Amino acid sequence: MLHEDVVGRIRAILLDGEIPPGARIPERELCERLQISRTPLREALKVLAAEGLVQLLPHRGSRAAKLTDKDMRDLFEVCQGLEALAGELACERITDAEIDAIAAVHANMVRHYRERDLIQYYRGNRAIHEAIVAAAGNPVLAGLYTSVTARIRRARYVTPMTPERWAVAVQEHDAILNALQRRDGVGLAHILRAHLRHKREEVLQAGFAETERTDLVPRIA
Amino acid sequence: MLHEDVVGRIRAILLDGEIPPGARIPERELCERLQISRTPLREALKVLAAEGLVQLLPHRGSRAAKLTDKDMRDLFEVCQGLEALAGELACERITDAEIDAIAAVHANMVRHYRERDLIQYYRGNRAIHEAIVAAAGNPVLAGLYTSVTARIRRARYVTPMTPERWAVAVQEHDAILNALQRRDGVGLAHILRAHLRHKREEVLQAGFAETERTDLVPRIA
DNA sequence: ACCGACAATTTTGCATTCAAAAATGTAGAA
DNA sequence: TTCTACATTTTTGAATGCAAAATTGTCGGT
Numbered sequence: 001m002l003h004e005d006v007v008g009r010i011r012a013i014l015l016d017g018e019i020p021p022g023a024r025i026p027e028r029e030l031c032e033r034l035q036i037s038r039t040p041l042r043e044a045l046k047v048l049a050a051e052g053l054v055q056l057l058p059h060r061g062s063r064a065a066k067l068t069d070k071d072m073r074d075l076f077e078v079c080q081g082l083e084a085l086a087g088e089l090a091c092e093r094i095t096d097a098e099i100d101a102i103a104a105v106h107a108n109m110v111r112h113y114r115e116r117d118l119i120q121y122y123r124g125n126r127a128i129h130e131a132i133v134a135a136a137g138n139p140v141l142a143g144l145y146t147s148v149t150a151r152i153r154r155a156r157y158v159t160p161m162t163p164e165r166w167a168v169a170v171q172e173h174d175a176i177l178n179a180l181q182r183r184d185g186v187g188l189a190h191i192l193r194a195h196l197r198h199k200r201e202e203v204l205q206a207g208f209a210e211t212e213r214t215d216l217v218p219r220i221a
Numbered sequence: 222m223l224h225e226d227v228v229g230r231i232r233a234i235l236l237d238g239e240i241p242p243g244a245r246i247p248e249r250e251l252c253e254r255l256q257i258s259r260t261p262l263r264e265a266l267k268v269l270a271a272e273g274l275v276q277l278l279p280h281r282g283s284r285a286a287k288l289t290d291k292d293m294r295d296l297f298e299v300c301q302g303l304e305a306l307a308g309e310l311a312c313e314r315i316t317d318a319e320i321d322a323i324a325a326v327h328a329n330m331v332r333h334y335r336e337r338d339l340i341q342y343y344r345g346n347r348a349i350h351e352a353i354v355a356a357a358g359n360p361v362l363a364g365l366y367t368s369v370t371a372r373i374r375r376a377r378y379v380t381p382m383t384p385e386r387w388a389v390a391v392q393e394h395d396a397i398l399n400a401l402q403r404r405d406g407v408g409l410a411h412i413l414r415a416h417l418r419h420k421r422e423e424v425l426q427a428g429f430a431e432t433e434r435t436d437l438v439p440r441i442a
Numbered sequence: 443a444c445c446g447a448c449a450a451t452t453t454t455g456c457a458t459t460c461a462a463a464a465a466t467g468t469a470g471a472a
Numbered sequence: 473t474t475c476t477a478c479a480t481t482t483t484t485g486a487a488t489g490c491a492a493a494a495t496t497g498t499c500g501g502t
């Protein structure tokens with residue numbers, strides 16, 4: 001197995017929550033499962049630690065990183081900035097065909113909304129955001145976006161929405177598509193930021209952060 | 222030596238250009254120099270590869286990454302986005318004391334400009350940009366900024382400037398400080414973007430990219 | 443002399459091994 | 473019984489060893 005594949009496999013395990021945030025990462029088990037020895041596994045863990053998905057504690061092994069409220073806020077904030085930038089660049093560079101493709105995904109997503117199929121709705125939703133970033137034609141930006149969004153993926157695409165919030169989100173997506181079609185970069189950036197700000201507020205309100213707050217858990221006695 | 226230190230040492234060696242872009246990274250030599258074995262060295266190289274400073278070629282070792290014109294453009298583009306975001310956030314969160322500190326560095330930098338001391342000018346320049354990012358109070362943003370700017374540091378802070386361009390850059394910095402003092406986030410974001418766009422144009426014009434363009438080098442005969 | 447095939451050497455990537463550190467378990471004293 | 477000191481076990485972090493791959497060097501054919 002290639003180094004990048006090892007990193008990818010472990011990343012997937014972490015993102016799927018198979019090793020939940022805060023849990024210790026069992027080196028020996030993962031070695032058996034991936035059929036590799038500790039050397040390449042540990043190389044991968046250090047890479048993932050640099051990405052922020054793994055927390056390394058010297059002489060105490062590694063844990064799946066846990067996000068505090070502050071982390072979540074910071075990540076969303078950066079994500080807003082990256083998507084806004086992507087939106088502006090995309091409007092300069094996107095082709096008509098790419099816009100049409102996004103419009104199709106959008107229409108499909110709206111259908112899923114009408115059917116109240118949250119899973120499928122989120123799938124389309126994510127595809128649209130990623131397509132906009134891809135259309136920006138900037139691999140550096142795309143790379144940062146991937147690593148930042150990976151860390152908030154679960155919060156962003158799992159949180160249930162109130163009917164009101166969901167309706168607003170769909171409206172925002174109409175506006176996003178509209179700005180794209182008009183190639184209104186500034187407008188698109190604006191909408192994307194608001195869209196993500198709303199999502200962030202929702203996520204934080206839902207208390208989706210992963211802190212255990214052991215300091216608030218009273219000891220027995 | 223701690224893992225993070227190993228990464229830092231090698232990063233420094235690469236950023237100093239001691240191993241120039243495109244050159245092979247001599248594993249055995251580095252091991253001796255850092256007094257470590259190949260295992261921790263290779264862990265560090267994988268981390269640096271994930272950062273974009275090192276290029277790994279399967280079964281062919283690692284090289285110091287080389288930036289093409291496109292890479293340079295992309296990195297500057299992202300840097301613009303990050304600094305603009307940092308500027309907006311900084312205006313919301315910066316304290317009066319922090320602004321005063323930046324104003325002091327600014328005054329000093331202007332003095333170095335009058336003395337035509339490019340080295341010292343760049344030092345202050347960089348300190349100001351970093352202080353703005355720090356004032357944004359977002360460690361995630363700061364982290365991305367660090368890794369993106371590391372890759373363009375040499376291009377950004379070594380390129381000589383024409384007297385005209387230098388004068389304009391100083392004016393832009395006046396405007397940056399002014400926007401900060403007025404806590405005009407939108408304005409600051411605007412100026413920072415323009416400032417970096419100009420720098421990027423300058424760098425690209427100077428042909429600072431690190432591509433060898435072997436395809437353009439005519440063979441003998 | 444020049445090119446290509448084959449052998450020798452080097453380098454890479456990973457498994458294994460080993461010492462040090464941390465975690466765990468145990469026994470004895472209060 | 474409960475706490476602490478000590479021994480045992482486990483886990484971590486790094487060095488070494490080994491097989492596979494790539495590079496280099498050599499030789500024979502043209």
